Amino acid sequence: MTPLIYSTLIISLGIGTTLTFASTHWYLAWMGIEINTLAIIPLMTQSHSPRATEATTKYFFAQATASATLLFAATSNAFFTGSWDILQTNNPLSYTLMTLALAMKIGLAPLHSWMPEVMQGLTLLTGLILSTWQKLAPFCLIYQIQPHSPNLFMALGLLSIVAGGWGGFNQVQLRKILAYSSIAHLGWMVLILSFSPPLTLVAFSTYLMMTFSLFYSFMMTKTTHINSLSTSWAKIPTLTALTPLILLSLGGLPPLTGFLPKWMILQELTKQDLALVAVLAALFSLFSLYFYLRLSYTMTLTMPPNNPAGTLPWRLNPSHNTLPP
Amino acid sequence: RLIQMSLPNISRVPASRLLRSVRDLRWLLRSIAPLAVPRRALTQMGYRRPGQPREDKPPWWRVKFDLSKGLKGMKRHFQLLKEEFFAEFVGPMGKPIIEHMLEQNQVVWEFRGPHSLQEWTISCDREIGGKSEIYLKIGKNNETCLLYGTLCSDPPKDGETRYSGYCTMRAKQPLASFDRKKYHDWSSFNTLHLRIRGDGRPWMINIIAETYYTHQKDDMYSYFLYTRGGPYWQDVKIPFSKFFLAHRGRVQDDQHRLWLDKINAIGFTLGDKADGPFQLEIDFIGVCKDYAHTEDFAYEKYKRNPEV
Numbered sequence: 001m002t003p004l005i006y007s008t009l010i011i012s013l014g015i016g017t018t019l020t021f022a023s024t025h026w027y028l029a030w031m032g033i034e035i036n037t038l039a040i041i042p043l044m045t046q047s048h049s050p051r052a053t054e055a056t057t058k059y060f061f062a063q064a065t066a067s068a069t070l071l072f073a074a075t076s077n078a079f080f081t082g083s084w085d086i087l088q089t090n091n092p093l094s095y096t097l098m099t100l101a102l103a104m105k106i107g108l109a110p111l112h113s114w115m116p117e118v119m120q121g122l123t124l125l126t127g128l129i130l131s132t133w134q135k136l137a138p139f140c141l142i143y144q145i146q147p148h149s150p151n152l153f154m155a156l157g158l159l160s161i162v163a164g165g166w167g168g169f170n171q172v173q174l175r176k177i178l179a180y181s182s183i184a185h186l187g188w189m190v191l192i193l194s195f196s197p198p199l200t201l202v203a204f205s206t207y208l209m210m211t212f213s214l215f216y217s218f219m220m221t222k223t224t225h226i227n228s229l230s231t232s233w234a235k236i237p238t239l240t241a242l243t244p245l246i247l248l249s250l251g252g253l254p255p256l257t258g259f260l261p262k263w264m265i266l267q268e269l270t271k272q273d274l275a276l277v278a279v280l281a282a283l284f285s286l287f288s289l290y291f292y293l294r295l296s297y298t299m300t301l302t303m304p305p306n307n308p309a310g311t312l313p314w315r316l317n318p319s320h321n322t323l324p325p
Numbered sequence: 326r327l328i329q330m331s332l333p334n335i336s337r338v339p340a341s342r343l344l345r346s347v348r349d350l351r352w353l354l355r356s357i358a359p360l361a362v363p364r365r366a367l368t369q370m371g372y373r374r375p376g377q378p379r380e381d382k383p384p385w386w387r388v389k390f391d392l393s394k395g396l397k398g399m400k401r402h403f404q405l406l407k408e409e410f411f412a413e414f415v416g417p418m419g420k421p422i423i424e425h426m427l428e429q430n431q432v433v434w435e436f437r438g439p440h441s442l443q444e445w446t447i448s449c450d451r452e453i454g455g456k457s458e459i460y461l462k463i464g465k466n467n468e469t470c471l472l473y474g475t476l477c478s479d480p481p482k483d484g485e486t487r488y489s490g491y492c493t494m495r496a497k498q499p500l501a502s503f504d505r506k507k508y509h510d511w512s513s514f515n516t517l518h519l520r521i522r523g524d525g526r527p528w529m530i531n532i533i534a535e536t537y538y539t540h541q542k543d544d545m546y547s548y549f550l551y552t553r554g555g556p557y558w559q560d561v562k563i564p565f566s567k568f569f570l571a572h573r574g575r576v577q578d579d580q581h582r583l584w585l586d587k588i589n590a591i592g593f594t595l596g597d598k599a600d601g602p603f604q605l606e607i608d609f610i611g612v613c614k615d616y617a618h619t620e621d622f623a624y625e626k627y628k629r630n631p632e633v
Contacts, residue, residue, distance in 0.1 A: 050537065050538075051584050172425065172513075227425070298426055305429060
């Protein structure tokens, strides 16, 4: 792809999200989301392999369905209430449809089935954009919709935590693990949205930082499978020692950063007399913790079989400045 | 009644002036002969091997209702579902993670009894009217399988087929409970390892991966297998990076590497235009991880169009 086209697509991604952030009219917000979808499509099919094309097609179908539903919901809200303002979404049917459409956009359970297959077909860089940047615009809209009843968000949140943990249970493909991790984290964010939107923002920002770090670690070691992760110690030893911290942070273990949003969410849920929901969320997060621990175990805590030539890359590749001079 | 229809009689059918150029009446008469079932039901019922009698029955008539067989089938499928469910608690693909990590060799297909032959299907150009023959049997001591037969390159005399002479053996798609597709996940490995004993003929190994679009259903990744004719066994190791993409046997311009996470089947094809008997004995087909092989894809990709 020529630099001009590549930069046009990246700028379009930025413009789409910014447009959605800055809009108060549903049409403009929807347009921003559509620009985002259309801009990432060529980035996903860059490699021309059938798996990338399949991932792009599935992504397009899911996003187009969600966009159509969102537009229909916005139009019906304007029909019933006479207002196109995002903050004036009062009609219950419209509000529910919008929530479901945006849930499908970001990959919340039970509308999450497209996410692992799509992530599996992409390169790590495109997967990173999908997991982080592409979530900003729909999340901005979810944040602005005034919740009439917290039940829908809680149901979506709990289902996502379960689906994210159960789905990633026995995965060996790193991109699929990251997809399920994304689903689970989005579940936590949406769970507390009705009660404390700032906590959702805290959870989202920590999720962005941790996911970006993890994707970048996998990009530096060029690993997409758990077995290739296990031999990555030979490429960048320092990163191998630090990546478990990112993984355990994603798992929500104290005293790492990822524990903070989970703790505060559980505290807020308890204050809202939803102790059962808090217990269920914490219990189902153990599934996610299991596969993060498994990744840490294979990467850092064990020494799998390797040949002598495979143990040398860290000496031969000086471009990685992770070793002390 | 059909034979009595002559060409001048047919010409009276509207828009049939072009029919006068038809020399062979058989295919024409077959197309306008009345049938008990609509044409669409017949053409979409599936593949019919040449020589088999045409089934002139509606689709619902062809179903064999057998309650005991149905109950046994349901029991088998639920049993498989239960096993799959509990295998998830053991580890990925039913194996503990430590075994998955330490595994460097895996035997995927081996032939240890007549039940092993159920996983394979054989075919030759007899399907299109040719004269080749192919058979598959278990070798001596139930240790190997023997694929043998006769290759004949004479094309069938149907007026349109120009080339013939192929024999092939292909693994069946593994199925999970309720006949769902299951895939082989070879992403931990990078080399195909076969132990075979041939007769000196060159074979083609085809790997069929899972695709998405219907126009990709005949895509396969192929590579050559040259056999030695001697009595000694041959260990063949082919890296997956060497497999090239072909569609219906035609090598594609837009090549890419074989994705190993969803493999459907493997096949062996003989089409070397050397008429006569052939034999191929296979001990096992496995995959292995060669740490010294770091190549991603063996073929350079050229940009065919100006970059947009």
